[in-house]
Amino acid sequence: MSTMKAIVIEKFGEPDVLTVKDVPKPEPKPGFVLIQVKAFGVNHAEMHMRKGEWAESMPISGIECVGVVEACLGNEFTPGTKVAALMGGLGRAINGSYAQYTLAPVNNVTKIDVDLPWETLAAIPESFATAWTCLFRNLELKLGQTLLIRGATSALGQAALKLAVNAGAKVSATSRNESRFPMLKAMGAAEVILEQQDLAQRLHQANHPKFDTVLNLVGNSVLLETLTVIRRGGRMCLAGFLGGLAPVADFNPLAQMASGVHFSFFGSFVFGTPEFPVSDVPLEDVVRDVAEGRLSVKPARVFAFEEIREAHHLMEKSQAGGKMVVVV
Structure with missing residues (x-):
């Protein structure tokens, strides 16, 4: 051999x-x-x-x-x-x-x-195949819709940002590093937001419109708060764990999920x-x-x-x- x-x-x-x-x-x-x-x-x-x-x-x-x-x-x-x-x-x-x-x-x-x-x-293969499936299968992203990508500077986040902009979506992107804001803007992000766990609270205080769709690549650590920034009939797809692998503690959909919001997961495995x-x-x-x-x-x-x-x-x-x- x-x-x-x-x-x-x-x-x-x-x-x-x-x-x-x-x-x-x-x-x-x-x-x-x-x-x-x-x-x-x-x-x-x-x-x-x-x-x-x-x-x-x-x-x-x-x-x-x-x-x-x-x-x-x-x-x-x-x-x-x-x-x-x-x-x-x-x-x-x-x-x-x-x-x-x-x-x-x-x-x-x-x-x-x-x-x-x-x-x-x-x-291309892993990042773009996963991003495409999240956007156009799980989130059913359409022309003109708003999309929030949490964790947009990751390889998967950048692939999703590029595909979504190409599809005519209005994309808001988050990053923990403000030095990467210009890079995300150059890729077509309509706005870039500092990634922190109080993101939902900051958006609500600023009367920011709720999103049609959210791609959550930060993971379980921001799952519950992310559900609150999505409009009725909107969708969130969880597809990454940049914030760690720890599970959501005591998740009770009856008490903690917004009514009318669709939540799904995609794993490329x-x-x-x-x-x-x-x-x-x-x-x-x-x-x-x-x-x-x-x-x-x-x-x-x-x-x-x-x-x-x-x-x-x-x-x-x-x-x-x-x-x-x-x-x-």
Whole structure:
């Protein structure tokens, strides 16, 4: 069996536990696509996996990648095809994309035959597939609606902001760091608000109109107050945990939920299941919009394979400033 280089987690801990090693190259098998990884995005989920805070994790992390098909026994993809892969147990139940090669379930792979640099393509799959599903499936965002994104400077938040502005929504974005306000404005945010746990109170005191939709990426820590800034018939989607993984204590919908407000959750780990096929997300259209200049996508930082520890250190300190990618 031939070998490959991979970034391996041999024990849970800080970024220093990430080690580049020679490991066996995966063999093709039915129902999977063997991909030569060209680049991959770095995600908060992988930080929690590295620390042992996730329910499942594998020695080789990584929940997404872009690359070239090496083999596909079912012939769903021709060798040499450029593809993106995301979720489907990558990094959780099967070894993931922090490697020169990975095996991804065929239902979690999509063709991306567009001429863009690998580092640009790597900034798209997980963030934009998740953002698109949150906005246009869970929130049913429409032209002219107002949208509040809590945690907009995250990679997912920036992807959602760009997609929503492109769809004609009026977006209010939050950030804990005022130095990032100009960046969010440049992306098309109509207003930028300081992210704090008294946000709802400040909006009410300012007589700010309630929102049609809210994408909550801060998480459980602001869930209850966020429900109060949504109009009757409006929607909130919870899709991130930037404020930590602690659950909501003593949540009583009867006493604490606003009447007539719709609340849903989306976790990208369901991509590839029968109800959430990756093909449901128009990723090829997103990639084409990027290639033709209708959508601006640029990674915040690009790292070499051996610099993965530095990427995780920046993620720990919330200093990434957007999507970080690693070129293999």
